[in-house]
Structure formats: C-alpha cells, structure tokens
Amino acid sequence: MTEPVVAPGRARGGRRDEILATFTRHVAERGYDRANFGDVASELGMSKGTIVHHFGTKDRMLAEVQERYMRRRLAEAHVLLARLTAPEQRIAAFVHAGVRYSTEEPATTVAFQREVVRLTDEPGMETARAQRDAYRDLVVAVLRDGEADGVFVPGDARLRSLQMFGSLHWMWTWFDPAGRMRAQDVAAEFCRTLLRGLGVGEAAVVAAADPDGPVARCVAEVCAPRP
Amino acid sequence: MTEPVVAPGRARGGRRDEILATFTRHVAERGYDRANFGDVASELGMSKGTIVHHFGTKDRMLAEVQERYMRRRLAEAHVLLARLTAPEQRIAAFVHAGVRYSTEEPATTVAFQREVVRLTDEPGMETARAQRDAYRDLVVAVLRDGEADGVFVPGDARLRSLQMFGSLHWMWTWFDPAGRMRAQDVAAEFCRTLLRGLGVGEAAVVAAADPDGPVARCVAEVCAPRP
DNA sequence: CTACTCTGCCCGTACGTGCGGTCAGTTCAC
DNA sequence: GTGAACTGACCGCACGTACGGGCAGAGTAG
Numbered sequence: 001m002t003e004p005v006v007a008p009g010r011a012r013g014g015r016r017d018e019i020l021a022t023f024t025r026h027v028a029e030r031g032y033d034r035a036n037f038g039d040v041a042s043e044l045g046m047s048k049g050t051i052v053h054h055f056g057t058k059d060r061m062l063a064e065v066q067e068r069y070m071r072r073r074l075a076e077a078h079v080l081l082a083r084l085t086a087p088e089q090r091i092a093a094f095v096h097a098g099v100r101y102s103t104e105e106p107a108t109t110v111a112f113q114r115e116v117v118r119l120t121d122e123p124g125m126e127t128a129r130a131q132r133d134a135y136r137d138l139v140v141a142v143l144r145d146g147e148a149d150g151v152f153v154p155g156d157a158r159l160r161s162l163q164m165f166g167s168l169h170w171m172w173t174w175f176d177p178a179g180r181m182r183a184q185d186v187a188a189e190f191c192r193t194l195l196r197g198l199g200v201g202e203a204a205v206v207a208a209a210d211p212d213g214p215v216a217r218c219v220a221e222v223c224a225p226r227p
Numbered sequence: 228m229t230e231p232v233v234a235p236g237r238a239r240g241g242r243r244d245e246i247l248a249t250f251t252r253h254v255a256e257r258g259y260d261r262a263n264f265g266d267v268a269s270e271l272g273m274s275k276g277t278i279v280h281h282f283g284t285k286d287r288m289l290a291e292v293q294e295r296y297m298r299r300r301l302a303e304a305h306v307l308l309a310r311l312t313a314p315e316q317r318i319a320a321f322v323h324a325g326v327r328y329s330t331e332e333p334a335t336t337v338a339f340q341r342e343v344v345r346l347t348d349e350p351g352m353e354t355a356r357a358q359r360d361a362y363r364d365l366v367v368a369v370l371r372d373g374e375a376d377g378v379f380v381p382g383d384a385r386l387r388s389l390q391m392f393g394s395l396h397w398m399w400t401w402f403d404p405a406g407r408m409r410a411q412d413v414a415a416e417f418c419r420t421l422l423r424g425l426g427v428g429e430a431a432v433v434a435a436a437d438p439d440g441p442v443a444r445c446v447a448e449v450c451a452p453r454p
Numbered sequence: 455c456t457a458c459t460c461t462g463c464c465c466g467t468a469c470g471t472g473c474g475g476t477c478a479g480t481t482c483a484c
Numbered sequence: 485g486t487g488a489a490c491t492g493a494c495c496g497c498a499c500g501t502a503c504g505g506g507c508a509g510a511g512t513a514g
Binding site: 455457462464465466467468469470472473474476477480484 | 490495510
Binding site for chain 1: 258260261275276341343347380382383386387389390391392393394395396397398400401411412414417419420421423424425426
C-alpha cells in the first residue's frame with residue numbers, strides 16, 4: 001500500500017510523509033473525529049510526541065492532507081484543460097479523473113471527500129477551501145463555455161457542477177476499489193448520463209465516455225501515479 | 228425553528244420528541260461525533276440523565292433518528308409510486324421529494340445525510356440500513372422498468388441510482404434553505420439534466436421537471452409537513 | 455583529528471479536559 | 485403503592501497536547 005519512500009533508516013524529511021499517509025488512511029476509514037494520534041503512532045511504532053513534533057495539531061494535519069490533495073488535482077486539471085479543448089471532452093475528463101482517484105489513491109480521496117465539509121467553516125482551512133473553489137470554478141467555466149458554444153443546452157452552470165460533484169463525492173460511500181465493478185466503467189456510465197443530460201449529441205457522448213477512448217487515455221496519462 | 232409540540236409542562240410522551248429534535252439539530256450542525264448529551268440537555272434545561280433515561284445510548288438515539296426519517300421517506304415513496312405511473316414522472320418525483328426535504332426538514336435531512344455512512348457497518352443500524360436499501364431498490368426498479376419500456380436508454384440502473392442519490396445527498400454541503408436559491412429550482416435543474424441524461428424526450432423532460440407542474444404538485448401534496 | 459556545541463528528530467510521560475454512561479434517590483401522576 | 489420521569493453527583497476513560505530530555509549528525513575552533 002505505502003511504497004517504501006527512500007531507504008530504511010533516516011529518510012529525507014524523516015518519517016513525516018509516512019505519518020501523513022497513515023493518518024490519511026485512518027481518516028478515510030474512521031473519519032477525522034475517530035482518527036487519533038495514538039493509533040497512528042502505535043501502527044508506525046513511534047511515539048505520539050513524534051507526530052506532534054512534525055505537525056503541531058490534528059487540525060493542521062488534516063489541512064495539510066487536504067491541501068496536498070487539492071494541489072495535485074488542480075495541477076492535473078490545468079494539464080487536462082490544456083490538452084483537451086472540446087467542452088464535452090473536458091467535462092468527461094473531469095469525471096474520468098474524479099472517478100479514477102477512487103482507485104488510484106483511495107485513502108487520500110476518501111479522506112478528502114469524507115471531510116470536505118470542514119472546508120466551509122473550520123479556521124485554518126482557508127487555503128484548501130480556496131483550492132476547492134478554484135477547482136469548481138474551472139468546471140463551471142467549462143460548462144459556461146460549452147453553453148455559449150451551443151454544445152450544452154442552456155441551464156444553471158453552477159447547479160450542474162454541484163450535481164456532477166455530488167455524484168463523484170458520494171462515491172466513497174459505496175464504491176469498493178477491490179470490488180467487481182471497475183472504476184472506468186463507473187466513469188463511463190456517469191459520463192454518458194451527464195453529457196447526454198447536458199444536451200451533447202449521442203456520437204460525441206459515446207466517444208467522450210468510452211473508457212478506452214482518447215479522453216480516458218489522456219486522463220490516464222496525466223493522472224498516472226507519480227514516478 | 229422547533230414548533231411548540233403540545234403545550235408547556237408535561238407533553239404526551241414527555242419531552243422525548245423534544246430531545247430527539249434537538250439532538251437531530253446538533254447532529255446536523257456539528258456531526259454525530261461532536262454532538263453531545265451535555266449540550267442538548269442544557270439547551271433544553273434538563274439533566275443529562277434524562278436523555279439517558281429516554282434513549283439509553285447515543286448510538287440508539289442516532290438509530291432512531293435514521294429510522295424515523297427513512298420510515299417517512301419510504302411511506303411517501305410508496306404513495307408517489309401509486310399516484311404516478313410514467314417512469315420519467317416517478318424519477319422526477321424522487322428528485323423533487325429529495326430536494327424538498329432539504330427545506331422542509333433541514334435538520335433531519337442533514338443529520339441523516341451526514342451520517343448515512345454509519346449505516347454500512349455500525350451495529351444496531353440494521354433496520355435503518357434495510358430501509359435505505361429498500362428505498363434505493365424502489366428507484367432501481369423504476370429505472371429498470373423505464374428501460375424495459377423504452378423510455379430510458381439502456382444502462383446500468385444501479386449506477387444511475389447512485390449517481391442520482393449522490394447529487395441529492397451532497398446537497399447538505401452547499402444548499403442553504405434560507406439562501407437566494409429556491410429548492411424547487413434546484414430540483415427542476417437536477418431533473419432536467421438527469422431525465423435528459425436518461426434519454427427522455429425533451430417535452431416530457433420539461434413537463435416532469437417543471438417546479439409548478441403536476442409532478443411537483445403531487446410531491447408537494449404527499450410530502451406536506453404532517454398536520 | 456578531536457572536542458565542543460548546536461540543531462533537528464524523536465521518545466515517554468504526564469496533564470487536563472470532555473464526554474458517555476451509572477446510580478441512588480426524589481418527585482409526581484394514577 | 486407503583487412506576488415512570490427526572491435529577492445531580494460521580495466514574496472511568498480516551499484523547500490532544502505540553503514538556504523535558506535523549507541522541508545522532510553537522511558545523512566549527514583548536
């Protein structure tokens with residue numbers, strides 16, 4: 001699950017990343033409130049104090065998880081937007097990417113989605129909230145552009161983005177990466193229903209949703225686990 | 228916010244309902260883990276012991292919240308299915324009803340949606356889980372029927388139901404019943420995108436999604452706050 | 455090379471607090 | 485009398501975090 005970071009013994013940055021990864025997994029499994037330093041520390045064979053030394057408080061640890069996650073997602077989103085230009089392809093890419101994360105980095109994704117609500121009010125989450133809003137704005141802009149181009153039927157772009165994010169963010173409650181259903185097939189089905197719902201023609205829908213099509217391949221390249 | 232139940236003093240069933248309502252609101256606002264007996268009790272001007280006397284444990288309180296909520300939703304769903312027969316109308320009714328709850332009973336709805344995940348594993352939640360599954364099965368059945376009738380384009384009915392529930396269950400993170408946006412308009416937009424995505428013809432889509440149309444009116448009657 | 459110091463990583467413990475739940479006992483309606 | 489509603493004091497525990505110190509490696513003066 002957690003790849004060996006650098007080498008045994010003293011790794012660059014110490015065990016900081018290791019702590020963060022384990023904490024993330026615990027948040028994913030039990031939620032933030034029930035995740036605690038003691039369990040993380042004992043699982044890693046270290047002291048609670050070590051965690052405090054590296055991160056200070058629990059809040060900040062969660063904030064760091066969220067910020068790291070959103071930073072990667074934002075970076076990838078910009079690359080995808082640069083490579084794909086058709087509105088329906090761009091939307092499809094967001095969906096494929098959103099679903100893909102659930103298998104690629106299940107722990108981080110679930111941890112993020114479980115605790116997004118803390119972005120809205122909790123102090124210290126301003127950065128992560130801004131990142132999340134920026135991401136949503138990217139999607140809204142694509143929906144507006146597509147609408148202006150006549151690719152999507154007129155409608156409320158913000159509501160549509162929320163409808164789309166809802167489907168994706170809810171996945172953590174039912175999707176099992178180890179289950180029978182493949183992530184790509186979920187993405188394809190979601191894409192088809194969504195794009196068709198936006199008024200995209202059937203041929204373009206099928207092409208953009210295809211789990212082996214150009215959009216999905218592009219997403220696979222961009223979102224590949226970093227080397 | 229909380230309507231005066233019966234009369235001051237000794238109400239039928241004691242203050243049990245009052246406790247449950249306040250607890251529900253606290254769960255909606257802070258989540259289950261951060262909701263505690265002390266705050267509920269002091270807000271109601273009673274002792275913690277009273278709450279324990281009525282409900283035993285915190286788990287059971289949550290279970291009762293979930294079960295009451297799902298019981299009402301299931302009852303209404305059956306009425307709606309009896310009154311509406313066209314697949315696209317039935318799906319639209321589920322969406323309208325789902326959105327409507329967010330304004331009609333914000334506390335209960337948010338409390339339920341925030342903590343649905345506990346239905347999957349936590350013991351003592353079997354009843355609520357069964358109710359939730361039954362509800363989802365109703366939707367899946369409608370999707371399958373519509374598919375068989377040729378109203379919906381072929382696809383994975385279970386995935387589609389999850390896509391739909393995702394959009395609705397996510398609402399608690401962004402929808403503000405007191406905000407500018409009306410629930411009915413959210414429902415209309417969601418309906419339009421979803422039904423169109425299922426392959427329903429444009430005329431039927433517009434009719435079923437109309438916030439003042441027959442489907443919405445039917446839902447309003449059935450889901451009216453009980454007298 | 456040696457000795458000394460500085461610094462960042464890490465440990466173990468202890469403290470304070472908040473919370474779920476218990477219990478013995480009181481009040482009150484019937 | 486009987487039983488339900490209710491109280492308030494109390495317990496035990498889990499958890500976040502503060503704190504003091506240990507230890508190894510880098511830098512530096514001699």
